[in-house]
Amino acid sequence: MDNLTIALDAMSGDFGPRVIVPAALQALDLHRNLHLILVGSSAEINIFLPNKHPRLTVIKSSSVIPNDMKPSLAIRRSQGSSMRMALELVNSKEAQACVSAGNTGALMGLSKLLLHSISGIKRPALVATLPTIKDGNTVILDLGANIESDSEMLVQFAIMGSILANTVLNIVNPRVALLNIGKEDIKGLERIRVAANKLKTNHYFNFVGYLEGDELLSGKTDVLVCDGFTGNVTLKTVEGLIKIFLSSNQLMTKNKSIFARLTRYWMQKKMMNYFGHLDPNHYNGACLLGLQSIVIKSHGAASQSSFLAAIEHAILAIENNLPERIASSLSSILPKSEKN
Amino acid sequence: MDNLTIALDAMSGDFGPRVIVPAALQALDLHRNLHLILVGSSAEINIFLPNKHPRLTVIKSSSVIPNDMKPSLAIRRSQGSSMRMALELVNSKEAQACVSAGNTGALMGLSKLLLHSISGIKRPALVATLPTIKDGNTVILDLGANIESDSEMLVQFAIMGSILANTVLNIVNPRVALLNIGKEDIKGLERIRVAANKLKTNHYFNFVGYLEGDELLSGKTDVLVCDGFTGNVTLKTVEGLIKIFLSSNQLMTKNKSIFARLTRYWMQKKMMNYFGHLDPNHYNGACLLGLQSIVIKSHGAASQSSFLAAIEHAILAIENNLPERIASSLSSILPKSEKN
Incomplete structure (x- = not known):
């Protein structure tokens, strides 16, 4: 598959760029057709990025959604945050999937807001x-x-x-x-x-x-x-x-x-x-x-190898066209009245 | 402690007397001050009871509450069942505790009905x-x-x-x-x-x-x-x-x-x-x-050693006067208005 691009919320999880940048570099080594976009504080990301990588882009965000923030408040204050910007890249089709280890409720709410549910879900x-x-x-x-x-x-x-x-x-x-x-x-x-x-x-x-x-x-x-x-x-x-x-x-x-x-x-x-x-x-x-696009939630406490596993989940979901297949199967299962 | 008497619902659980009778005999061997009352079908109990035991009594019941029966129905039809009769022995002070591996909902409902909750619970x-x-x-x-x-x-x-x-x-x-x-x-x-x-x-x-x-x-x-x-x-x-x-x-x-x-x-x-x-x-x-008496629920699938563990739980609860201690501690914690 050409043009496999995934946006990573690089500031998310308990360890942020310390774990996510090395996991990203490992994923790029393993998947030659993969492009990654790291969204976060360039200064913090660069600490863990020894050299530029041709298939890795860094996009600067201005804030991070805290793990302990109530989702409704987090969503109201999400403008410019690494999570929201990573999801926006999926919305604008610049990325095919987003991976975040951040606030689950906020990720769920923002994903629904920006990427929409499949009709009928x-x-x-x-x-x-x-x-x-x-x-x-x-x-x-x-x-x-x-x-x-x-x-x-x-x-x-x-x-x-x-x-x-x-x-x-x-x-x-x-x-x-x-x-x-x-x-x-x-x-x-x-x-x-x-x-x-x-x-x-x-x-x-x-x-x-x-x-x-x-x-x-x-x-x-x-x-x-x-x-x-x-x-x-x-x-x-x-x-x-x-x-x-x-x-x-x-x-x-x-x-x-x-x-x-x-x-x-x-x-x-x-x-x-x-x-x-x-x-x-x-x-x-x-x-x-159940979304029209692919969003993967990693454990907040994920290690490098386990964040890598989350990126690979995203790759598998893209390669299997998961949202499209769910949408097309749904239409044959659900009675028409149950669909939105 | 003298006069330690426990009633066992001998027909309960996946294996009934096959597991409960040997567990009872083992408990009697281990605890010289223990008396057990087995409630169930004497014919079935006797298959697993090679000899009479001076500290074991069998009381005949006429029915068994099925595991898959809705608790409300089970309670209505509980008259003469091994579970109800075992609980009645606690109610009449002939036993200090009851152990059953039977229908959890029915055991809970019958226990409340016959043995009552502690005031405030x-x-x-x-x-x-x-x-x-x-x-x-x-x-x-x-x-x-x-x-x-x-x-x-x-x-x-x-x-x-x-x-x-x-x-x-x-x-x-x-x-x-x-x-x-x-x-x-x-x-x-x-x-x-x-x-x-x-x-x-x-x-x-x-x-x-x-x-x-x-x-x-x-x-x-x-x-x-x-x-x-x-x-x-x-x-x-x-x-x-x-x-x-x-x-x-x-x-x-x-x-x-x-x-x-x-x-x-x-x-x-x-x-x-x-x-x-x-x-x-x-x-x-x-x-x-939370009851005024002691009722122990064993796993339905309990083996002999694990039903024995349930009997020993009952002994520990009796020796610690558990219901009395909960009742007396409760009165110092709960505001008076919260008590029944």
Whole structure:
């Protein structure tokens, strides 16, 4: 694909240019057709940019949206901010996608304002692809764009998740489940039960029922749907635990005998073999699905390698024409009356 | 303590008497002052009861509340059921506590109906003590008794959790946190933010702010408060992942060389050393806190050892006079107007 251009909100996240500039340079090394536009304070960016790069442009912004600012206020004060300017580059077609590790609520609000939702989508959702224990993948949404989600929104998340599983993961007739606190029909919140009834009776979906928290990595579903609050807490819980376990061999460093060192090495290797693919750093980058353009939200605390993963998510979404495919699939699923 | 008597709903859970009878016999072996009353089908119980036990009584019930029955219907049809009869034994003071692995909603409803809430408590909550990575403990509630919880309920959960942490875990001035999707004041659902303001301004609480999913086992708080839906999904997520990791050495059994076997043994030992205390089987048994009596909810899928853990939770609650201590602490915390 020619002309692959992505705008990065270089001031975003806990580390800003310190992490984002090196991640950008690494992405440029890996993808020869990639152009990146870094939006932020040139002075701060230049500290981490040893030389000019022919496929990297810096655009100066005048402010940064704070992480702890209320989204509504952040949006009112967003003029000239690195996040807004990066999104404006997508709006003006100078970039095909935007990646930011900034304030989720502000990113969601500004994206809707500047880039618009796909016709028929009530609210865009944050989606990620979670690796399963058996080397498969589960598309999970919403991860925090909509902390309260009614049954209609849950059904729309199921539609978008199914299309993503089908187009990006190449899964034919993807299985869809709702995250709930039990398997039985009567379990859970009313909005979940109403969504389940809608999913059951719509032939578009391969609805497999409710999934409980302990089956999250089981691979029993291809798409897992939940409200943004539950999704955010659950994903962070999974990530936190995996990090604890993957670093567990570091806890065991007291014994310095050769046998202990060898087994530690073996254990680390085995742990990485079996669980390395679950490492949150590898799948960082949630896509704000349901917009007419591509916006990727990185973790605020992303490291260089995990911000790189977010850039690669953006590349994959561009190469798969994700927004267009969602829009065209939607028109065949939703009854005309449900579209805007 | 003399006269320690607990009623067990012997027909409850996925395995009924097959698991509960052996767990009961094990508990009787371990606790010489313990008496158990098994409520259920004598025929089914006797299959797993090789001999009469001087400290075990069987009381015949005529029905079992199905797991998938709507709580309201289950309660209407509960007369003569093993769950109701076990609770009635607590009501008539023939037993000091009841343990059931049955329908959570029905257990909650029947417990309120028969055993009553402590004056001032709006809704009882399911609470468990989750081990932290550094050998500490975090009291977490609600785990599913109230799938929708308003800010007042969250504050009451904080009160009950603090009293539990103080009386059972002997923590002076326990730290209290709310489970949320970010650290900043503006984050999360409105009911959580309102509860945070109430906890901040009440000097009874040592409120430490919001905790995110990835810090669940960090030991950064002694009491973690959330609504029952989020708590249930999160706890199950933690348990599912820990089980995957603790059984991970079973995945690595292909290589049969002596070195591989030795390191596997070493690895299993190390894993159990570092993470064995996180094994969900060890902390099974959530207490229905806020009632005037003690009711313990075991996992439906509990194994013998984990049902035993639930019985031991009941013993601990009896020995600590938990309901009385909550009632007396409550009267000094809640303004008189907030009590029933």
